[in-house]
Every structure is written in structure tokens, then in C-alpha cells.
Amino acid sequence: MKVVSEVRSHGGRQLVLTHDSAATATGMTFSLFLPPQAEQGRVPLVTYLSGLTCTHANVTAKGEYRAACAAHGLAFLAPDTSPRGEGVADEEGWDIGLGAGFYVDATEAPWSSHYRMWSYVTEELPALVATEFAELDMDRQAITGHSMGGHGALTVALRHPGRFRSCSAFAPIVAPTRVPWGQKAFDRYFGGDPDLSRRHDAVALIGDGARVDHLLVDVGGSDPFLDKELRPELLVEACEQSGIPATVRVQKGYDHSYFFVSSFLGEHLAWHAAHLG
Amino acid sequence: MKVVSEVRSHGGRQLVLTHDSAATATGMTFSLFLPPQAEQGRVPLVTYLSGLTCTHANVTAKGEYRAACAAHGLAFLAPDTSPRGEGVADEEGWDIGLGAGFYVDATEAPWSSHYRMWSYVTEELPALVATEFAELDMDRQAITGHSMGGHGALTVALRHPGRFRSCSAFAPIVAPTRVPWGQKAFDRYFGGDPDLSRRHDAVALIGDGARVDHLLVDVGGSDPFLDKELRPELLVEACEQSGIPATVRVQKGYDHSYFFVSSFLGEHLAWHAAHLG
Numbered sequence: 001m002k003v004v005s006e007v008r009s010h011g012g013r014q015l016v017l018t019h020d021s022a023a024t025a026t027g028m029t030f031s032l033f034l035p036p037q038a039e040q041g042r043v044p045l046v047t048y049l050s051g052l053t054c055t056h057a058n059v060t061a062k063g064e065y066r067a068a069c070a071a072h073g074l075a076f077l078a079p080d081t082s083p084r085g086e087g088v089a090d091e092e093g094w095d096i097g098l099g100a101g102f103y104v105d106a107t108e109a110p111w112s113s114h115y116r117m118w119s120y121v122t123e124e125l126p127a128l129v130a131t132e133f134a135e136l137d138m139d140r141q142a143i144t145g146h147s148m149g150g151h152g153a154l155t156v157a158l159r160h161p162g163r164f165r166s167c168s169a170f171a172p173i174v175a176p177t178r179v180p181w182g183q184k185a186f187d188r189y190f191g192g193d194p195d196l197s198r199r200h201d202a203v204a205l206i207g208d209g210a211r212v213d214h215l216l217v218d219v220g221g222s223d224p225f226l227d228k229e230l231r232p233e234l235l236v237e238a239c240e241q242s243g244i245p246a247t248v249r250v251q252k253g254y255d256h257s258y259f260f261v262s263s264f265l266g267e268h269l270a271w272h273a274a275h276l277g
Numbered sequence: 278m279k280v281v282s283e284v285r286s287h288g289g290r291q292l293v294l295t296h297d298s299a300a301t302a303t304g305m306t307f308s309l310f311l312p313p314q315a316e317q318g319r320v321p322l323v324t325y326l327s328g329l330t331c332t333h334a335n336v337t338a339k340g341e342y343r344a345a346c347a348a349h350g351l352a353f354l355a356p357d358t359s360p361r362g363e364g365v366a367d368e369e370g371w372d373i374g375l376g377a378g379f380y381v382d383a384t385e386a387p388w389s390s391h392y393r394m395w396s397y398v399t400e401e402l403p404a405l406v407a408t409e410f411a412e413l414d415m416d417r418q419a420i421t422g423h424s425m426g427g428h429g430a431l432t433v434a435l436r437h438p439g440r441f442r443s444c445s446a447f448a449p450i451v452a453p454t455r456v457p458w459g460q461k462a463f464d465r466y467f468g469g470d471p472d473l474s475r476r477h478d479a480v481a482l483i484g485d486g487a488r489v490d491h492l493l494v495d496v497g498g499s500d501p502f503l504d505k506e507l508r509p510e511l512l513v514e515a516c517e518q519s520g521i522p523a524t525v526r527v528q529k530g531y532d533h534s535y536f537f538v539s540s541f542l543g544e545h546l547a548w549h550a551a552h553l554g
Binding site for chain 2: 220260262263
């Protein structure tokens with residue numbers, strides 16, 4: 001692992017790091033914020049999964065999370081959204097391939113050689129940061145994400161019961177098997193395999209019995225993707241039927257951008273902090 | 278004036294606007310944040326002047342000012358740093374020409390035809406926003422800025438007694454006539470004219486009797502430009518000799534970037550709000 005950059009911010013350390021990933025068989029870059037409290041003892045970790053077209057850099061520059069992380073003593077981990085580099089498959093368009101890994105392990109060629117973001121974010125990256133940063137208390141974790149990363153946060157939390165004390169999301173894709181972005185991605189990455197697809201669909205997972213302990217979701221009321229791609233009403237229905245204690249809010253006037261995410265990320269982090277103790 | 282974009286953020290409206298400037302004889306773009314309180318009545322205005330290489334967009338994306346503006350009911354105005362467009366003079370290097378207007382009215386060719394940022398930020402832009410946005414209480418103004426924009430904030434406040442209730446700056450160039458960035462700029466824009474140069478040098482202006490009511494300055498202790506370009510000790514000395522109530526802090530470990538600015542901009546805005554009433 002190499003340090004690409006380290007700067008002081010909000011009393012803590014904002015790092016950007018790179019390493020050779022076994023999961024993706026590429027180099028991978030991520031950012032990690034260590035709050036001032038990490039100099040005194042171990043701190044909980046919030047993982048943030050980013051959306052389509054993003055890298056670690058978008059939320060790191062525009063997410064406005066450091067003030068809340070410093071106030072509540074939270075570390076903040078932001079991985080990339082896909083493998084990148086020579087030999088990594090891509091396809092025209094911004095909703096598939098580079099920047100659009102959908103947090104799955106692809107089974108179909110040409111994607112299967114590198115697009116293994118599920119293994120990367122659920123296994124390799126947590127193990128790496130746990131080893132490299134003794135400041136992190138891996139027994140106190142939370143997860144959140146935006147759009148495609150909200151899908152990632154939900155599915156990762158649902159399939160790892162007990163690992164995350166709380167899960168939140170911004171404008172998540174809650175039912176990828178039923179919307180164009182997800183159908184296209186799962187067609188490419190799984191050849192549309194229905195069983196694999198179902199295991200990466202939050203609403204389907206809840207229907208199949210998966211649970212999270214605490215769930216908070218914000219969606220912008222003026223998000224142009226609301227009705228066609230996000231469909232938060234399907235998540236509300238699934239949580240009601242399954243008894244998952246969920247707060248799903250439609251924030252009037254907000255769009256899909258980081259102007260929306262940054263407006264509520266501080267509040268999400270305070271909510272995670274309350275659950276992380 | 279045309280609206281380039283408007284998004285909801287932190288309960289308010291983040292606007293980007295463009296207009297034809299008489300001062301610069303070019304189009305000019307700026308951003309304006311109106312906090313939620315502007316829907317109920319008039320709000321004070323904080324003007325933020327950006328540094329070398331920046332446009333309005335840097336602080337708008339990375340400044341993390343909206344949470345504090347919404348908390349304290351402050352509007353936040355961020356102009357560009359130079360004229361831009363066809364026919365606007367430029368020169369190789371990032372510290373002169375485009376993105377480097379230094380908030381002066383140039384007198385030397387080829388700069389004098391468009392580089393009139395002093396007139397733009399002190400006269401034309403305030404008059405424009407006062408006319409277009411009845412929500413702004415122009416009797417309650419504060420000013421701040423970063424690096425070259427810290428120089429701008431200081432000189433604009435010093436030469437407009439009574440207009441700004443408070444002035445702050447991040448890593449400002451406090452004595453441009455004595456440092457390479459300022460000497461190069463004033464050589465190009467004024468042909469080095471000593472009288473004009475002196476009227477755009479904060480430390481010299483204070484020596485000549487100019488005053489501000491309240492001054493807060495933060496500088497990063499690991500800022501690579503600290504000793505050669507910023508020289509905060511000259512401002513401290515000038516304030517001590519002149520009786521200006523100034524707080525000048527060197528923030529240990531911080532650099533010159535927006536990771537530094539965003540760490541303290543919220544605190545500056547709370548301080549401005551206290552003076553703005």
C-alpha cells in the first residue's frame with residue numbers, strides 16, 4: 001500500500017492510498033479520513049460507496065463529511081467504483097464498465113477478469129485497512145452510499161448481518177433487477193442470471209429474509225432518476241412487510257448531485273455515530 | 278443576468294449566474310448561495326474572493342460553506358478571479374493573466390482592456406446582486422478570501438471603511454509589493470507603478486492609515502508558500518502598530534488547499550455572523 005497524498009483537514013488526516021488488489025487484479029485507489037480522535041484510540045469506521053461515474057475523489061472533495069466525522073470521531077473510507085487500468089474491459093456509455101462496477105463479482109467475459117468489486121469492498125479492502133490502520137475499530141462499522149453506491153451499501157449490509165450496526169443511503173437504486181440501470185449491468189456482468197441478480201437486489205434480498213438493524217434513506221424529491229431508476233417506494237414497501245425499522249425521506253427540491261448528498265451526509269453520520277456508540 | 282444553474286443545498290439555493298460585465302468588457306460568471314432564511318427576509322452577504330487558478334467553482338464545490346451559511350442565515354457570493362474569453366490577454370504560467378487578476382484595475386497594455394477586477398468586485402458586482410436579489414441586506418456585509426483572494430479581501434475592506442462589518446482571510450498575500458507573486462503581477466498590471474502598487478498592498482495600506490474593524494486570519498503551518506509569498510508576520514506587525522484588533526492564527530500541519538480552507542471556513546462564517554448581527 002502506498003500513500004498518494006496526506007493532508008490535514010478538520011483536525012484529522014485525509015489520506016488517499018493505492019494498492020495492488022488481488023480481487024480485481026488491478027491497482028485500486030481509495031481515500032480514508034482519520035478523525036482527530038484516532039490519535040487517542042480506536043475509532044468506528046463508516047464505509048461510503050460512490051455512484052456511477054465517480055471515483056473516491058468525488059465524495060472526498062465534495063461530500064462535506066469531515067466536519068461531522070471530526071465531531072463524532074468517525075473514520076470514513078471511500079473506495080473506487082470499478083477496477084481501472086490497462087486491460088480492464090469497458091463499453092461506451094457511463095452506466096456500464098469503468099466507474100460502474102455495481103459492487104458485484106462479474107461472471108461473464110470480458111467483465112469477469114477484473115470486475116470483482118463485491119469481493120473487493122466486502123473482503124479485501126476491509127481486511128487491508130484493518131491491518132494497516134490499527135486506529136480502526138472494525139467491530140464498530142457502518143455503511144452508506146450514493147445511487148449505485150446506495151445499492152451497494154444496502155446489499156452489502158443485508159448480506160453481512162452483524163457486521164454493520166447501521167446502514168444508510170442517498171438516492172439508492174433499491175431494486176436493480178426492475179430498473180434499466182440495474183438490468184443493463186446485471187445483463188453484462190451476470191448474463192442476466194436471475195439467482196445472482198436477485199442476490200444483488202436489496203428489495204429482493206429483504207423479500208428473501210435478509211435484514212438490517214437500522215436503516216436511513218434520503219432521496220431528492222426533484223431527482224431526475226427518482227421514478228425510473230430509484231423507486232424508493234419499493235424499499236418502503238419491503239421494509240414495512242418485513243418489519244425493518246426504516247426511515248425513508250423524500251427531500252423536497254433536491255436533485256441527485258453532491259449538493260444533495262452533502263446537505264444530509266452530516267446528519268447521516270451523526271445518526272450512524274449514535275448507533276456506533 | 279442569466280441563471281446557469283440552480284440547485285437546492287443545505288435548505289437554500291445554490292445559484293451560478295452569468296452576465297455581461299461593463300467593468301471587464303467580458304462575460305463574467307459567479308456563484309451565490311441564498312440560505313433558507315432568505316425566504317423569510319433580508320440576509321447579510323459574505324463575499325468570498327478566490328485564489329490563483331480558481332474560478333467561482335472551486336469554493337462552490339469544495340468550500341463547505343453552505344452548512345454554516347444555513348445555520349447563521351448568510352448569503353455567500355463567489356466571483357471569478359479574472360476576466361476570461363476571446364481577446365482576453367494571458368501569459369504562460371498560472372500566476373498571471375487568466376485566473377490571476379489580483380483584484381486590481383490594470384493600467385498597462387495588454388492587460389488594461391479587460392483586467393479590471395477591482396472595479397468589478399467593489400462596484401459592478403455588488404450593485405448587480407443588490408438590484409437582482411432583494412433578499413440581500415447590503416448594509417450588512419462581510420468579506421473573506423483565500424490566498425490571492427485573501428489579499429483581495431484585505432485591500433477591498435481596508436479601502437472601503439464602513440462597508441464591511443468584518444474581514445477575514447485564509448493564507449492571504451498580505452504584502453504583495455514585497456513578495457514574488459505580487460511583484461510579478463503589479464509589474465505586469467501597473468508597470469510596477471509604486472503608488473498604485475501601494476494602494477493594493479494590505480500591509481502598506483495599514484501603514485498609510487487604513488483600518489478594518491474586525492480581522493480574523495488563518496494560515497496553514499505547513500503551507501509551502503508561507504515564508505516566501507504569504508508572510509503573515511508582516512500583517513501581525515502592522516496590526517499591532519496600528520491598533521487593529523486582529524486574530525492571526527497559524528494552524529499547525531495545514532497546507533494551502535481547500536482541505537485547509539474548508540476546515541476553518543465554517544468558523545469564520547460564525548465569526549462574521551456574530552459581527553453582522
